[in-house]
Amino acid sequence: MAAPNQPQKSTYDVIVIGAGIQGSFTAYHLAQRHKDTLLLEQFLLPHSRGSSHGQSRIIRSTYPQEYYSRMMPESFRLWQQLEAETGTTLYRGKESGGSCRKGEQGELTQTGLVVLGPRGQPELEACRRSLGVDEVLDAAALAQRYPGFRLQAGKVAVLDSTAGVLFADRALRTVQEVFRRYGGTLRDGEKVLRIEPGATVTVTTTAGVYKASRLIITAGAWTGAFMEQLGLRLPLQPLRIDVCYWREKQPGSASLGSVSPCFLTLGLSQAPHGIYGLPSIEYPGLMKVCHHHGSPIDPEKRDQAPSSAPRPDIGILSSFISSYLPGLETQPAVMETCLYTNTPDGDFILDRHPKFSNIIIGAGFSGHGFKLAPVVGKLLCELSLGEEPSYNMAHFAITRFPGVLRAAL
Ligand SMILES: Cc1cc2nc3c(=O)[nH]c(=O)nc-3n(C[C@H](O)[C@H](O)[C@H](O)COP(=O)(O)OP(=O)(O)OC[C@H]3O[C@@H](n4cnc5c(N)ncnc54)[C@H](O)[C@@H]3O)c2cc1C
Numbered sequence: 001m002a003a004p005n006q007p008q009k010s011t012y013d014v015i016v017i018g019a020g021i022q023g024s025f026t027a028y029h030l031a032q033r034h035k036d037t038l039l040l041e042q043f044l045l046p047h048s049r050g051s052s053h054g055q056s057r058i059i060r061s062t063y064p065q066e067y068y069s070r071m072m073p074e075s076f077r078l079w080q081q082l083e084a085e086t087g088t089t090l091y092r093g094k095e096s097g098g099s100c101r102k103g104e105q106g107e108l109t110q111t112g113l114v115v116l117g118p119r120g121q122p123e124l125e126a127c128r129r130s131l132g133v134d135e136v137l138d139a140a141a142l143a144q145r146y147p148g149f150r151l152q153a154g155k156v157a158v159l160d161s162t163a164g165v166l167f168a169d170r171a172l173r174t175v176q177e178v179f180r181r182y183g184g185t186l187r188d189g190e191k192v193l194r195i196e197p198g199a200t201v202t203v204t205t206t207a208g209v210y211k212a213s214r215l216i217i218t219a220g221a222w223t224g225a226f227m228e229q230l231g232l233r234l235p236l237q238p239l240r241i242d243v244c245y246w247r248e249k250q251p252g253s254a255s256l257g258s259v260s261p262c263f264l265t266l267g268l269s270q271a272p273h274g275i276y277g278l279p280s281i282e283y284p285g286l287m288k289v290c291h292h293h294g295s296p297i298d299p300e301k302r303d304q305a306p307s308s309a310p311r312p313d314i315g316i317l318s319s320f321i322s323s324y325l326p327g328l329e330t331q332p333a334v335m336e337t338c339l340y341t342n343t344p345d346g347d348f349i350l351d352r353h354p355k356f357s358n359i360i361i362g363a364g365f366s367g368h369g370f371k372l373a374p375v376v377g378k379l380l381c382e383l384s385l386g387e388e389p390s391y392n393m394a395h396f397a398i399t400r401f402p403g404v405l406r407a408a409l
């Protein structure tokens with residue numbers, strides 16, 4: 001809030017719209033590089049109406065696509081740098097101190113991650129190669145290591161021992177705090193209503209009018225609507241995700257709960273979109289197990305889905321749990337909601353607006369963007385400053401979607 005009788009500052013080097021994890025990390029990099037940056041958020045912070053809330057997200061080195069696995073070493077390093085800068089524990093995993101570290105979350109252990117799928121499945125093989133390991137675990141080897149898992153016939157597991165759990169809410173709060181410490185301005189409860197492109201971009205919100213020579217849009221599930229305003233029809237599909245927590249049949253069972261690894265599935269016929277899980281963090285005794293898919297939704301109407309609406313995800317998850325995680329009950333004990341914003345190929349959009357080169361877009365994180373936010377923020381910062389991006393951006397370009405450009409120009 002500006003002091004009484006003092007005109008509110010209205011001109012910045014860069015404006016970032018959306019203070020989720022991507023916008024917040026982008027603003028952090030800009031402010032670290034001494035750019036006078038305004039970060040605008042429509043809701044009062046913290047909020048749980050977008051994609052970055054909740055206690056936990058998976059961080060892992062392994063990816064079937066090498067253009068993501070190549071970014072992970074830097075992402076781990078930047079997460080660690082933020083931890084060191086602030087003296088805050090942001091994730092639990094090997095790199096952050098390994099097993100038996102005590103923190104606010106209780107007794108912490110290294111989690112690791114297992115990727116489960118049919119033997120020889122191409123993406124599973126790509127994950128194995130991304131880790132540089134030869135070994136896959138069969139049912140007996142997995143059960144010996146993690147007794148909570150029961151692998152079904154023909155399925156194997158690849159182990160990523162670098163993986164862990166990011167403390168999502170705490171990470172978001174921390175990166176926003178450091179952004180402010182670097183001199184950045186964060187205005188929450190202020191919704192952007194209009195963008196007028198030009199050499200100087202004008203942004204009108206519910207509380208003011210701001211100008212900057214560069215604009216970055218990281219508005220999560222709301223990005224599609226902004227892009228329409230700016231003449232672009234991006235294929236972004238917001239999805240409502242049921243975030244489900246499942247109770248251990250035997251409370252405190254040593255084989256599940258807080259000592260289990262994270263997991264994700266690839267290529268299972270009963271769940272072609274994939275299922276993933278994380279150990280108990282937010283609810284002791286409950287394991288988070290979710291379907292990597294959801295129902296199309298307008299983010300403005302996310303709270304209007306009737307509680308009686310069909311939940312096909314629950315059936316898929318129950319059936320998976322009874323075969324692969326028999327120590328869990330087969331009905332969720334807690335259900336929450338989160339949003340994905342999916343692209344048709346599941347890859348991010350990190351690019352300049354094709355007509356207005358001082359407007360940068362970071363969107364379509366398709367349910368896997370949190371772990372990479374430090375690198376995404378760096379890339380969006382580089383794009384906005386007209387620098388050569390640190391990674392090959394071909395997979396993230398807007399032009400991979402035919403027709404989008406024609407609509408714009
Ligand atoms: C259930 C679930 C599980 C996930 N698991 C993982 C995981 O294990 N590992 C992983 O790496 N990733 C995971 N993800 C993905 C990750 O959380 C997202 O990719 C990431 O949070 C996207 O961040 P964002 O900043 O793009 O979006 P958001 O967090 O939604 O931020 C966008 C912000 O823009 C604001 N905004 C929109 N319109 C306006 C406006 N007009 N004016 C001002 N502000 C505006 C919104 O209010 C919002 O705060 C998961 C996601 C979900 C939902």
Ligand SMILES: O=C(O)[C@@H]1CCCCN1
Nearest residue numbers: 058264276292367368369
């Ligand atoms: O990004 C991740 O690691 C997970 C994988 C499974 C789906 C949710 N996101």
